[in-house]
Amino acid sequence: MSKTSIQVEGKTVELALVKAKSELGVPQDKISYRVLRQTAGIASLFSGRKVELEVWRKQDDKGATRGRSREIDRGEVDVEALKDELTDYCRALCELMCGRNGVEVSSVLNEERLVININDDKLLRAAEKNNRIYEALEHLLRKKPRHLRTGLPFRIFVDINGVRVAREDELVRMAHSLADKVVSKNEALVMDSMNSRERRLVHMALGDDSRIRTKSVGNGFERTLMILPRAKVTEDTLPV
Numbered sequence: 565m566s567k568t569s570i571q572v573e574g575k576t577v578e579l580a581l582v583k584a585k586s587e588l589g590v591p592q593d594k595i596s597y598r599v600l601r602q603t604a605g606i607a608s609l610f611s612g613r614k615v616e617l618e619v620w621r622k623q624d625d626k627g628a629t630r631g632r633s634r635e636i637d638r639g640e641v642d643v644e645a646l647k648d649e650l651t652d653y654c655r656a657l658c659e660l661m662c663g664r665n666g667v668e669v670s671s672v673l674n675e676e677r678l679v680i681n682i683n684d685d686k687l688l689r690a691a692e693k694n695n696r697i698y699e700a701l702e703h704l705l706r707k708k709p710r711h712l713r714t715g716l717p718f719r720i721f722v723d724i725n726g727v728r729v730a731r732e733d734e735l736v737r738m739a740h741s742l743a744d745k746v747v748s749k750n751e752a753l754v755m756d757s758m759n760s761r762e763r764r765l766v767h768m769a770l771g772d773d774s775r776i777r778t779k780s781v782g783n784g785f786e787r788t789l790m791i792l793p794r795a796k797v798t799e800d801t802l803p804v
Contacts, residue, residue: 569620571600577615577710584619596622601645641717646709647673650720653708654680657701662686673718680705681723688724698722735762736769742791747775752792754781763789 570587574580577599585592601616655669668683691697701722709716723729735758742753755766766789767778779790 569618571616571618573614573616575614577617580615580617581619584617588619588621590621594622596620643673643717646717647671647678650678650705650708651680654682654701654705654722657704658682658684658687661690676718677721678718679721679723679729681726681729683725685725688727691724698724698728732762732765735765739766739769739791740773743770743773743776746791746793750793752790755789755791757782757786757788760787763787 570584572580572584572587574583577597581592581595581597584595584597588595597617597619599615600618601614651669651671654671655667658667658669659665662684667687669680670683671678671680673679687697702720705720705722706716721728739755742755746753758766763780770776770778770791775794777792777794779792780787781790782788
């Protein structure tokens with residue numbers, strides 16, 4: 565049995581599905597769909613301006629088309645379009661927070677991480693007083709593309725005036741410098757308190773250094789990393 569589908573458009577996924585329900589003559593809960601195209605503008609905070617869907621009856625998913633249905637569920641994500649959509653959405657959120665238009669927002673896809681940088685001194689001052697602004701923006705951006713059948717194809721990292729990326733670079737340089745000191749003095753060193761993201765960054769930065777090992781120590785806000793010299797294997801320590 566082949567799948568009979570139609571294509572519909574609407575301002576949101578929900579409105580497009582209402583149109584599809586009418587054309588197919590079935591309840592909305594009996595409809596399967598995938599997003600073919602979605603555009604988002606700066607002024608659109610919670611939905612794209614236009615969405616195009618391929619829609620079909622759920623019973624057409626059965627039997628011979630079961631493998632095809634599984635493929636559709638994974639979804640084919642246009643990464644560049646998604647990157648632009650999230651950048652526009654972040655800009656719209658920032659303009660809402662600042663109460664003005666023209667907030668400069670740029671983005672770059674670096675391996676499996678989308679870095680969205682906001683260039684705005686007012687937001688930077690606000691984030692310096694409450695760094696949970698970064699976390700809040702990242703949460704909203706992760707929730708934005710509801711049309712995806714699977715998770716985002718990348719992690720989202722929000723920065724303001726490049727301060728977080730600069731902090732990461734500084735941490736990596738510091739970690740390598742401390743690793744050299746640990747090896748030269750043959751004694752462990754404890755780094756300053758760091759959040760879980762920063763600890764993970766240091767773990768990864770030093771993960772390939774066979775001379776040392778890293779270990780998380782402490783509790784709560786005092787949790788940090790210890791860098792320890794890796795035990796040298798000598799004839800005396802080899803198993804008999």
